[in-house]
Structures are given as structure tokens and as C-alpha cells.
Amino acid sequence: xxxxxxxxxxxxxxxxxxxxxxxxxxxxxxxxxxxxxxxxxxxxxxxxxxxxxxxxxxxxxxxxxxxxxxxxxxxxxxxxxxxxxxxxxxxxxxxxxxxxxxxxxxxxxxxxxxxxxxxxxxxxxxxxxxxxxxxxxxxxxxxxxxxxxxxxxxxxxxxxxxxxxxxxxxxxxxxxxxxxxxxxxxxxxxxxxxxxxxxxxxxxxxxxxxxxxxxxxxxxxxxxxxxxxxxxxxxxxxxxxxxxxxxxxxxxxxxxxxxxxxxxxxxxxxxxxxxxxxxxxxxxxxxxxxxxxxxxxxxxxxxxxxxxxxxxxxxxxxxxxxxxxxxxxxxxxxxxxxxxxxxxxxxxxxxxxxxxxxxxxxxxxxxxxxxxxxxxxxxxxxxxxxxxxxxxxxxxxxxxxxxxxxxxxxxxxxxxxxxxxxxxxxxxxxxxxxxxxxxxxxxxxxxxxxxxxxxxxxxxxxxxxxxxxxxxxxxxxxxxxxxxxxxxxxxxxxxxxxxxxxxxxxxxxxxxxxxxxxxxxxxxxxxxxxxxxxxxxxxxxxxxxxxxxxxxxxxxxxxxxxxxxxxxxxxxxxxxxxxxxxxxxxxxxxxxxxxxxxxxxxxxxxxxxxxxxxxxxxxxxxxxxxxxxxxxxxxxxxxxxxxxxxxxxxxxxxxxxxxxxxxxxxx
Amino acid sequence: xxxxxxxxxxxxxxxxxxxxxxxxxxxxxxxxxxxxxxxxxxxxxxxxxxxxxxxxxxxxxxxxxxxxxxxxxxxxxxxxxxxxxxxxxxxxxxxxxxxxxxxxxxxxxxxxxxxxxxxxxxxxxxxxxxxxxxxxxxxxxxxxxxxxxxxxxxxxxxxxxxxxxxxxxxxxxxxxxxxxxxxxxxxxxxxxxxxxxxxxxxxxxxxxxxxxxxxxxxxxxxxxxxxxxxxxxxxxxxxxxxxxxxxxxxxxxxxxxxxxxxxxxxxxxxxxxxxxxxxxxxxxxxxxxx
Numbered sequence: 001x002x003x004x005x006x007x008x009x010x011x012x013x014x015x016x017x018x019x020x021x022x023x024x025x026x027x028x029x030x031x032x033x034x035x036x037x038x039x040x041x042x043x044x045x046x047x048x049x050x051x052x053x054x055x056x057x058x059x060x061x062x063x064x065x066x067x068x069x070x071x072x073x074x075x076x077x078x079x080x081x082x083x084x085x086x087x088x089x090x091x092x093x094x095x096x097x098x099x100x101x102x103x104x105x106x107x108x109x110x111x112x113x114x115x116x117x118x119x120x121x122x123x124x125x126x127x128x129x130x131x132x133x134x135x136x137x138x139x140x141x142x143x144x145x146x147x148x149x150x151x152x153x154x155x156x157x158x159x160x161x162x163x164x165x166x167x168x169x170x171x172x173x174x175x176x177x178x179x180x181x182x183x184x185x186x187x188x189x190x191x192x193x194x195x196x197x198x199x200x201x202x203x204x205x206x207x208x209x210x211x212x213x214x215x216x217x218x219x220x221x222x223x224x225x226x227x228x229x230x231x232x233x234x235x236x237x238x239x240x241x242x243x244x245x246x247x248x249x250x251x252x253x254x255x256x257x258x259x260x261x262x263x264x265x266x267x268x269x270x271x272x273x274x275x276x277x278x279x280x281x282x283x284x285x286x287x288x289x290x291x292x293x294x295x296x297x298x299x300x301x302x303x304x305x306x307x308x309x310x311x312x313x314x315x316x317x318x319x320x321x322x323x324x325x326x327x328x329x330x331x332x333x334x335x336x337x338x339x340x341x342x343x344x345x346x347x348x349x350x351x352x353x354x355x356x357x358x359x360x361x362x363x364x365x366x367x368x369x370x371x372x373x374x375x376x377x378x379x380x381x382x383x384x385x386x387x388x389x390x391x392x393x394x395x396x397x398x399x400x401x402x403x404x405x406x407x408x409x410x411x412x413x414x415x416x417x418x419x420x421x422x423x424x425x426x427x428x429x430x431x432x433x434x435x436x437x438x439x440x441x442x443x444x445x446x447x448x449x450x451x452x453x454x455x456x457x458x459x460x461x462x463x464x465x466x467x468x469x470x471x472x473x474x475x476x477x478x479x480x481x482x483x484x485x486x487x488x489x490x491x492x493x494x495x496x497x498x499x500x501x502x503x504x505x506x507x508x509x510x511x512x513x514x515x516x517x518x519x520x521x522x523x524x525x526x527x528x529x530x531x532x533x534x535x536x537x538x539x540x541x542x543x544x545x546x547x548x549x550x551x552x553x554x555x556x557x558x559x560x561x562x563x564x565x566x567x568x569x570x571x572x573x574x575x576x577x578x579x580x581x582x583x584x585x586x587x588x589x590x591x592x593x594x595x596x597x598x599x600x601x602x603x604x605x606x607x608x609x610x611x612x613x614x615x616x617x618x619x620x621x622x623x624x625x626x627x628x629x630x631x632x633x634x635x636x637x638x639x640x641x642x643x644x645x646x647x648x649x650x651x652x653x654x655x656x657x658x659x660x661x662x663x664x665x666x667x
Numbered sequence: 668x669x670x671x672x673x674x675x676x677x678x679x680x681x682x683x684x685x686x687x688x689x690x691x692x693x694x695x696x697x698x699x700x701x702x703x704x705x706x707x708x709x710x711x712x713x714x715x716x717x718x719x720x721x722x723x724x725x726x727x728x729x730x731x732x733x734x735x736x737x738x739x740x741x742x743x744x745x746x747x748x749x750x751x752x753x754x755x756x757x758x759x760x761x762x763x764x765x766x767x768x769x770x771x772x773x774x775x776x777x778x779x780x781x782x783x784x785x786x787x788x789x790x791x792x793x794x795x796x797x798x799x800x801x802x803x804x805x806x807x808x809x810x811x812x813x814x815x816x817x818x819x820x821x822x823x824x825x826x827x828x829x830x831x832x833x834x835x836x837x838x839x840x841x842x843x844x845x846x847x848x849x850x851x852x853x854x855x856x857x858x859x860x861x862x863x864x865x866x867x868x869x870x871x872x873x874x875x876x877x878x879x880x881x882x883x884x885x886x887x888x889x890x891x892x893x894x895x896x897x898x899x900x901x902x903x904x905x906x907x908x909x910x911x912x913x914x915x916x917x918x919x920x921x922x923x924x925x926x927x928x929x930x931x932x933x934x935x936x937x938x939x940x941x942x943x944x945x946x947x948x949x950x951x952x953x954x955x956x957x
Contacts, residue, residue, distance in 0.1 A: 054821065058828035065835040072839050076846040115749055127836070131843040156776035158768075176767035176777070177728060177760055180786070183779040184709050185724030186717070195721065199729040199756060206753045247760075254757040261750065271740030275758050282761035285768065517851055528852055529878060541861060541874075641954075644923075648954040650859040 055113035057120070060100055064124045067096030071128045078514035085514060090501070096124045097500050101493045104223040105475075107483040114223035115209055121230055122205035126198060129240035132515060133524070136190055140523040141243040143556040144168045149175040149189050150560070153182060159353075163566040164559040170354035173286035174247040193242040201240070204250035211257040212469055214264065215429050218476065224496075225472035231405070231500040232464035233507030239461055248287030249461060252294045255279035255338075256465075259298075260429060263333050276338060284345045288357045291346045293462040298339040300436060305334030305428035334428060367620075368452020372445055382448040388509060389615035389626060390520075398505045405502020406444065408495055409467065413437060416474035423477065430473075436466030450615070450626040457507065511613060520631075521612030526553040534602065534655040535562035542600070549576040549593060550602035551618050554655065558602060567596040568619055577618030581632065585639050585646075594664040601640055601658045608634035688801045692738060696801075699731040700794050706787035710779045727786050733759030735793035742800040762789060854879035854906065858887075858930040858951035863913060870915040871955060873928055877904040884933035885950070891916060891926050900933070926955040 070092030077085025100117045103109055109117075133139070137146055144164035151160035152175050162169040169175075174196070181192040208229055213222035229235070239246050258279055262272040284291050350357060374380045386394040386402060394402075417434050424430030443459045446452035475492055482488065504513065511525050519525040535557040538546070544563030548555075555566040569575055570592055579589040580603075593601070607617050608631055615626040640646050645662035688696070705723045709715065734755040737746065746754060766785045767777060775781045821829070856877050863870040877883050885901040896917065901910045916926065929949035 054825065058821070058825040058832070061832045062828050062835070065832045065839065069835055069839045069842075072843045072846070075843065079846060079849070079851050127839075131839065133847065134840065134843040135847045152777055156778050158771045158777075172767070173764040177763045179777060180763055180767065180782045181721075181724050181728045183777070183782050184706070184727060184786075185720040187721050187724070191721065192724075195725050196729065196760075199725070200760065203753060203756045203760070206749055207757065210750060210753060251757070251761065254753065254761075257753065258757070265745055267743040268741035268745040271737050271746065272754070274740055275737070275754050275761075278758055278761035278765065282764045285764065515847070529850070530852075530855060533857060533876075533878065537857060537859065541859065644956060647862075647956060648952070649861060650857065651951040651953050652857045653855050653951065 053110050053112060054116060055110050056103065057113050057116040060103060060117060061120050063099050064096045064120045067092040067094075068124055068127050068131065070095060072131050075132055075515050078516045081516060086510075089514065093128070093501070093504065094497065096128075097121060098493060098497055101227060101496045101500075102489060104220075104227055105480060105489045105492050107220060107480070109220075109223070111219040114219050115206065118205050118209050118223055118226040118230075119202060121227060122201055123198065125230060125236045126201045126240045129237050130194055132237075132513070137193070137242050138524045138527040139237075139241040139243075140556065141165065142241050143560040145174060145243050146189055146193075147560045148172065149178050149182070149193070150563075152176070152179045153189070161565070162559075163564070163568075164556060167288065167354060167357050167360045168244065170356060171244045171248075171285055171287050173251070173282060174242070174244050177247065178242075190242075197240065197242065197246050200247050200250040204253055207250065207254045207257040208465075211253060211260060212472070214257070214260045215427075215433060215469060216424075216473060221469075221472045221476045224475055225468040228468035228471050228496065228499070229464050231468075231496065231503045232460045233457060233503045234461045235464075235507075236504050237508045237513060238457075244287045245290060245461070248283055248290035251279055251283045251286055252290050253465070255283055255294060256297070259335050259338050277341065280338060280342050281345055284342070284349045285353075288350075288354065288361065289458065290462075291342070291349075295339065295342045295346055297432065297436060297462075297465075298335045298342060301428060301432040302334040302336055302339055304432040304435060308426065308428050308431070364451070364455055368446050368449050368455045371449040371451050375449060383450050383453060385447065386505075386509075388511065388613050389628070390611040390613050392511075392613075394505070394510060398510070401498060401502040402505045403502070405499045405506060408499050408502075409471065410441060412471050412474050412495075413440070413467070415478055416470035416472075419473050419477050420470055423473070430469070433466040433469045436463065437470040439463055440467055451620070460503075460507075518606070519613050520606055520610040521552055521614050521617050523553070523614060525613070527557070530652050530654050531557045531604070532561060534558075534650065534652060534657065535560070535564075537650055538562040538564060538600075538602075538657065546599050547597050548600040548602055549579065549596065549598045551577075551580075551604055551607060552612075552614070552616060554602045554604055555618075564600075567598050570595040575619050575621045577616075577622035580618065581623050581636055583633060583636050583639060585643050590663050593660060596664075598664050599659065599661045601660050603637050603640060603656045603658065605634065605637055605654050605656070608632045608637050688798070692797075692801060695734060696738065696794050696797060699735045699790055702726045702731040703787040703790035703794070706783040710783050727783075727790070728763050729756055729759050731759065732762050732786055732789045732793065733757065735790050735797050736762070738797035739793045739800060742797065762786075850880070854881075856883065856885070856904075856930065856932075856951060858928065858953055860926070860928045860953040860955055862955055862957075868915050868918070869920070869957070870913055871926060871928075872911065872913050874909060874911040875901055875904065875930060875951075876909040877906055879904075879906055881906065886931045886933050888929050888931070889914060889926070890929070891920055892924050893927075902933075920957070924957045926957065928953050 070088050072092075074085050074087075074089025074092060076082075077088055100121050104114060104117055137143065144162060145168055147164055148160075148162050148168045151162070151169065152158060152172065154160075158172050158176075159169050174193075177196050178189060178192045181187065181196055182189055185192065187195075205226060209222050209226045212225040213219055216222060216225070239249055255276060258272055258276040262269055262276055265272055280294070283294055371380060375382055386399045393399075417437065420430055420434040424434075439459075440463050443456050443463060446456035479488055479492055511519055511522055516525060518528050531554055534554070538548075538558060539562050546564050547567050548558055548562075548564045549567050550558060555568070558564040559566045567576055572595070574592060574595075576592065576596055576598065579585075579592045582589055610631055611628055615628075616622055617632060640656075640658045640660070641648060643663075645660070647659040647662075648656060649659055650657035702723060706727050709720055709723055709727075734751075736758050737751060737754045741751075741754075763786070766789070767782075770777050770781050770785060773781065854877075856875060856879060859872075859874045861872045863872055871889075873887065873889070875885060875887060882903045882905045884903055886898065887901055888898040889896045897914065899912065904910055916924075930951040931947065932950050935950070
């Protein structure tokens, strides 16, 4: 008799395995240390009708909204530099996360409630990011993608050059959907973007839950894995910003869910197969790294499936003949056709549309790796973690939480890997997830480098899919195996909460997650009215499309709201930044600006007051990149004054706009 | 790996029907068709409530096409509940992306009208196919699937809690917007000067915009080659207000003349424009070198 028919007497349970407990409401895959062949499809008898109930979801939703309110109070405290700002922020975050983690850890929570709970956390964290900047986009990459969307709305076509992030225009999925909504509703890009990303976030969380559910065959594992995925450093802010990865990631997870679901269906395969094709083809024009991560995982899955086919039976416990009842049957499916589709479309897009991507990604990866090798060789010293480039060190508790999150993951990972091998070793998907989790320790080395830290950080949203699965298996099948043991559940919640808070700290430093007064070269904290006014003045009085040279922050504003073409490098790759650092405007600087056909220079006098928080005032490659010890020379910033041929057109106290066309632009 | 749905929980509840179509799907199809039909109205009719436009637009971009396409392609009970929702949203958004790529290559491009034709068209065509396929489906009794007991609706307590949640969220968003709109830096003013290149006689366009915290008075002085030409008392410029003037330059000024405008805050000055000492540091300064 199939376990699918097993009924439990209420919520009490005996010594049965966690996977088959009321968590699954008697509908679970029969658990066994020795994998077995699954029985033929059978109609479901619902032993526990209340399994479909919403449970305590409404109450936990109210708690989460209180969390958002506290976070907003914290943001306000940050703006007025109140000492209680951090307390309010973290209280809100914990009120949102902690009770739901506890509820998801319980074995008796109904599946439907679990789905609701992960949606509440996922959308709640997204809302927290929106509440950080509820009037306009203020995160670095958001300006580049705002520009791409605006260009589409302005021209009714794709692929206008983007001066902020050139490849942004070459991956236009997010901009297309936002543009469609803005076109149809007449709303601003900001509102359309916020709503589209909310829908995408909902899709991400639900698809992730269903994917984990299919992989683990346990809603409890699925709920916890989805929650643990949200502890990745980029989930709360980076992947909630208006940027191409924020739409690509939901598409990729949706594709993975559809691939797995399509394999389990008998009826209705046509529709889900179509969804697979659409999803994979939509990931490719969405984001480069997400495409490569998806292809990488599908290839890994295929290799693992191949391994299961050829590995000796004594390794896997798989019988050579499925009809042989003494052994388990290998999961013989692999995503072969989908891999081919993803590879072909990905390569075609790269070759015919997005060739710039190679030149965009290669320096980042290469700089990081070469610095890592030099670090290993002892030629350079490691980047000091939790210290920004202005010298500010994060509070000790933040450093402790950040380190703890990594250590706690590394400590739990081996148990998860072991359990996956014991439980799922005939399942190519689960094994592939476990193998994927092994990449996490390897990715940590780059965090010690200046140039590779961001690359390492950017892997977490991909690596946490396998990591979350592996950790959730360990939690449910080892630590929480004894149902509703309060001590164990409490310890699990503390463990998950530490990973979560550490993840937020590692992902976004305090100056980035809390609004507040202006800081020099600090991305979101440098976006303020003076820069925005100057950019709008440029567009109104000078017009769009002029070539300008300026710093990192004003480049964002001028390239987006100003509609200008920011020139960052000359033809030979020299950064325009070098023209700003010298005390005088000599022939070398003029020639550099001339080589970029720069017509206007925008100077922000505040650069001479403080060190740059992100390590650069302009771009990587400027003098003293990541190693500056004194602020820019104010005289260097004032050198454009009183030079023959230079017009000082605009002055708002801190930002001055010069027309240098007489020196640099051929008549 | 499992090969059936025995462990899964979303067995559909297909009990009642409208014209041979399960009630929930009939309602869903009707709603999707209504959204699709509203598409042209969104684009062609002015004066629609902005909130309604946003809601309808979002449904047309992120839900309706995928819902009907999935219902047409997967008419059976195997896909239901959360899975159908995810597939509907996912397929809608991917269709918007791929459809947008297609529209980009058409002569019409990505205009509101072309989006409406694409998204409403896909929704309505798929709805027609779904309708035909749904009516041909056997009932749940015929396929041997035991219908799920009707899911209990939300009780009064839950409704109250969710209402409370919506209230808190609304208040939170309002608070966040008020907080973000409150200036945290000191106010400032802009000064600009541009040559009037197209004019018959040489001149300049001058502008002052106040973004100070309160109404502010200024003194603006224009010099050519160091000699005062004219000056203005710009009085009581309110926050957000702009003052502009176009000024002709004295005839016969040299090609290398330096035109300089200096802005002073009136409250910081002890003298009139004519007697502002050269040593006085201007609040703002712009310079044109002809």
C-alpha cells in the first residue's frame, strides 16, 4: 500500500520519519534510507482536509507588516541620524523573519500556509527595499536600467547605447516589461518597475518553493529551503533593485521549476514544455550571468544524471535493471534538450546581439582572480573585511554576525551533503544541487580581494539555490527530525536568523542599507537634490545626448535623468578620471578629454572633502584606486575655472558645469 | 524521483461548472477576457482613473496572457492552484519579453498600440482555444480523481487581521514617502548663464532657481571684462521658483570678452549691487568667455 494513503491520527506522530509526518499530511514520498522505486500514479485521498487551510498566515502577515513599519521607522531614524535608527531597523527585520522561520520549522504547519509564509517574507523584504527609496530609484545600477527603459519609451525600439552600463541595453527583458506597463498604464518608469519587480519577486518565491518541493518531495524542506535562500546576501537589496538580474533570477528559477515539473507530468506536458521553452528563451535576453548560471546548473545536472547511469551499483545502490525489485531505480532523466536550447540561444545572443558582454565581464573576473593569486603568493595583502574605503569599520556585532553567517553555513553544509547522499543518491536533481553547493567555499576566497569581492558577492544568489536545499535537508532530516522539539526548533531559528542577519550585513554595508545625509561616492547615499537638479538642468537647457565627463555619481544622474552620454574612457582605454586629478588643465588633460570628444565637464566640489566610500571617485583604474588615503585635491577640482575657452555655465554651490567644447570638440 | 502527483497536494476541485467548464476556470477566463478587452480602452481613452489603469495594465502584462495560454495548453486538472498561478505569471512575463523582441523588429516598434494588439490578442485567442478545450474535458468523476473538499474561506478573524495588515502597510508606505520627501540637507540655489547664440545681437540668458528652505532675496550682478553692466534685485524667490532674464551685451565688446554673473544672497550683503566690493565672495558665479 502506498504511503499516499496513509492517514495520521491528528497531529500526533510516532517514530516515523520527518518527511512522512503531518508536514506532508500523509501524502509524502515514502521515506527510506534506501531509495526505492516510486509506485505508479494513484489517486489522492486527502486524509487531512485542513492541510489546505491558511493556518496562522493572517496573524504572521500582520507581524510582518509591523516589521516593515519598524524598518521604515529605522530608515527615518537614519535620515535624521537618530541613535535608535539601527535598533528600529533590525527589530523590524527580525519581527518579519523570526516568527515565520519558527512557523516554517514546525512539522504540523500546512503546506498552503507554508506557501503563504514564504510569500510574506519574500514580498516583505522586497517592500523593505522599496521603502528605502519610495520616491525614485537611488541604487547604483537602477540609473542605468532606468536609462535603458526611458530610451525604449522614447524611441519605441531597443538597443539604444547606454552610457552608464553599456550591456544594460543588450539585455532588455526587464526594460521591455516595464516599458509595456508604463505604455499601457501611463505610469512612471519608477512605479511600473516597482510593480513588475513585485510580480517577479512573487514568481521567484513561489517557483522556488515548488522547485524545492519537487526536488525534496517535502513541503517542509521546500518551505525552509525557500526561507534559507532568502538569507543570501543579495536577496534583501541587490536582487530587489531595478536591475536586469532582478528579473532574470525569477525567470531562471521559473525555468528550473518548469523543467522539473514537466518531467513529472503525464497530462498537460505540452503546456509546461512550452513554459520551459519560453522561460529559457526569456532568461537569455535578461541577464548574462544568470544565463551562464542556468546553463551551468543544467549541465551539472546532466553530468550527474550521466554519472548515475554509469556508476557501479555498489556506489549508488541503483539496480541495473529497473524491474529488479531488490535495488533502487536511478532517476534517468536529465535536462538534455533544455541544455541544448539554453546553450544555443545563449551563444547566439552573445554573438549576434551582446558581444560587448565579454569585454564587460572579463576584466572584472580576471582582475579578481589575478589579485587572488597574488594574495595566495603573498604579493598583496587581503582586503580588510567590513571596513569601507573611507576607513569606517562596521560595529563589532555586525562583523560577528557577518562572519557567523558564513561559518554557520560551512558547518552545516557537510551534514546536508551527507544526508542528500544518503537520501537522494538516485536522484540526479538532488545530487546536482548538493554538488552545486560545494562551490560556495570556493567562492569565498575572492571576498578577500578588492577587485573580486563584488564578483564573489554576485555568486551568492545563484549558489544559495543548492546551498538552501542542502541546508534545509540537513535541518529537516537531522536536526528537526524529532518533531516539534522546542529546544531544537528554537536553536534552528537562531541559526537561520544569524545567517539571515549576517547575509544582510555582508550584502549591503550600513551606509548602503540606511538612508541618511550625503556621503562622498557612496552610491545610494550620494543621490541627493543637488545632483538631480544639475542633471535636470542639463537636459532642460542644454538638451540630451551631449558628451560629458564627470565622477561616478554625477555620471549616473547625468546619464539617466540628464539624458547625456557620459564618456568614461578614451579610445586607448585611459579613464577620463585622470583629467580631473591633476592640479592644472594642461595639454595632456586637454588631449585626453579631446580624445573622448568631451563637450561638458561636471565637477562636484564635494569630492575634495572626504575619501570615497566605495574606493573610487570616478572609475576603477583612476589614481589610487581602492588605496586612497587623502581626499582629492580641491585645487584640482577648481582648475577648470578661469581657463581660456572654458565656459562656466552652471553653479549650484557644489556642482559646477563647464562647457569645454572650444578646447576639445572639432569645429 | 517521483513520476506522479501522489505526494502533491493541489488536486483540483472541479465540481460545479458553467457551460461545461469548471466554475473557477470559467470565472478566470471571463476575467482574463475582460482585462484583454480593456487593453484598447487603456490606450485609446483618456481620463481613466490612474490606479485602475495601473491595475489593468499590470494584469495585462503579468497575468492574463499566461493564464489563458496555460489553460489552453494544459486544460486538465494536473496543473492547479499555486502551480497554475506561477505558470500564468511566468508565461505572461516571458511572453511580454519575447513578444517585445518581436515587436521591436516590426515597423511599429514598441508603442502602446502594438503592446495592446500583442497582449490582448494573445489573451483572447488563447482564451478561445482554452474554452474549446475545457468544454471537451471529462469531469473529475470520469477521470477517477476524487474532488478535493471545498477549501474553507477566511474566517472573520482572518479577514480582520488581513485588513489590519493592509492598514499597517498603507500607513508604512505613507510614512516612508513623507520621510523621504523631507529635505535632510540645507537648501541651495542654482545660477546659470548661457549665450544667446541665435540672436541678432550678442547676449546672455541668465537664470536663478531657489531650492532654499524659505523665500530668499538675491542680488545678481553682471560684469563684462570686470566692469559692471547691470544688476538685479531678485526679491522673495519662493522655494522651487525660477527667475530668468535675457540680457543684451554692450555693442562692440571684444571677441575675448569675459562675461561674469555673480549671485549674492541679499541677507548676506550690507550694500547695494553697485557697491558690492570685489572681495565679496559670491554665493554663485558663472562665467562666459566669448
